[in-house]
Amino acid sequence: MILTTCAACAAPLAHDAPRCVRCKLRYCNATCQHDHWRRGHKQMCKKIHRGGNAEQYHADKKYKEAVAEAVEACADDTKGQTCYICTQALHWKTKEGLVRGCSCRGTAGFAHVSCLAEQAKILMDEAEENNLDAKALNERFERWYTCSLCEQRYHGVVMNALGWACWKKYVGRPETDQLRQIAISILGNGLQNAEQYEEALSVQEAELSMLRRLCASEQSLLDTQSNLAISYLQLERLEQAVNAFRGVYSGRLKLDGEEHENTLIAANNYADSLNGLKRFKEAKSLLRKTMPVARRVLGEGNEHTLKMRWVYARALYSDPDATLDDVRESVETLEDAERIARRVLGGAHPITKEMGNDLGTTRAVLLRACETLSPPGSA
Structure with missing residues (x-):
């Protein structure tokens, strides 16, 4: 998760909560800050500051943990293979092993998370430097979560590692920055893929709060509310999930129309949550109406x-x-x-x-x- 709770007492924080002057770690109030300083923050403050301050330091740490988990999970699949980007078995700098979390088969698709992240960063830096339009920018940003070979999304712990890679790249930017806003969404999706639903929920709640402060588009709000509802569903908070999915489906119908991919995804999520509440007749009725559209359009x-x-x-x-x-x-x-x-x-x-x-x-x-x-x- 990102830093949304007080470092001293773990209470939820407002986005403008007081921070340590040096390392920017956030607290409920001055009392918590003083208490945390006495309990060990004094020894860590300079190190966190040198690591880019609290959010960056935390993101770097979580990224390394996520990469190690992904490499371990993929070890049997990647044995004896080499990275299709750098052609090495071990990464030259990080010494990390290989992963493969897409739909590639045979000897295709093996890579280091660091190589995949570097590939995505280079593409995005070029896009920003050359002032490419929004369509080109979005296509390049897909490299953070989509395999360039099989063109399928990464999944599981590999997606989680890439989510942290993306977040640590853009976390230092202002929250008004478009790429930072997309990065927090990718991080939430990565945590969901790794079945870390409580952490995903925390990130998505922070994202939704940020988007509302920024008066974001209805499209962005619906995307985030949909992801939030999925976390509710996975955590078996079923009534919240159904209510959220119903709202998203209704919003999609008005915004995008019944044949849009976003609307069809929302319909399926709503039906899945109805199944969770054992409202099977409603789920079947909705899907019998939308399945033929999905098969024809998608x-x-x-x-x-x-x-x-x-x-x-x-x-x-x-x-x-x-x-x-x-x-x-x-x-x-x-x-x-x-x-x-x-x-x-x-x-x-x-x-x-x-x-x-x-x-x-x-x-x-x-x-x-x-x-x-x-x-x-x-x-």
Whole structure:
């Protein structure tokens, strides 16, 4: 998480809370600051200041931890490989190992987080230096979270490491800076990918508060509210999640229209949260309306189309009033979607794996239903 709580007592902080004059560490009040100084901050203050002050020092530390975690998690996959950017097994400067958290297969896609981050930084520095337009800027910024080879998003702990890399690059800029605003969003998404939902929630709440202070666009507010709602859902704060997703879906319909990718993503998130509250009929009704649009507009192999079909299959077989035909439809939907996910995203992708797990569950439900309905003595 970023520094949103008092360094002495861990209470939530206002964005303009008092700070240490030297290292910029923030506190509730002067009492907390004096107490923290006596408890050891005196010995750390100069070191934090030399490291770029509190937020930068913290970001650098968390980045190193995230890289180490990503390298360890990818160790079996990356054994004997080399980085496609620097062509080395160990990074020449950091001595870090390799990662691969995208949809590349075979011997493609192995890299050091440091190399991926450096690649993204160079592209963005060039874009700013040459005053490229917003479209070009956004395309280049995708390198912070999208593989340049398979063009799929990174996931899991690799995305988390890149999120911290991006944040530590832009954290020193004013909060009015556009790239800093995007960086905090990428950090929140990275924490979500690594299943660090409490930390993600803290970052996203800080982001939303910042955007409201800056009177940001409705588009930016909806993006952040959607990410916040996902964290609510993962933390099983279901009523908050449903209310937030309903608001985002309504906002997307008005802002973007029913065929826009953002609206379709919002619809699926809303349906998933309805499943969480066991409001299966509402989820199925919404998805039957939006799935055909997603398949036509985004395509069968699109990640969001696959997620939508997955959520629909869950609603079908989880409903206690499900008929045998409902369960069969759930199995058929998951079989088709999982096959496409395996082809497009690869077998190692979290979506493919989790979809496969759900397929096994659904087949077991179908088998039990068939046995229950089979007449005595039948084959």
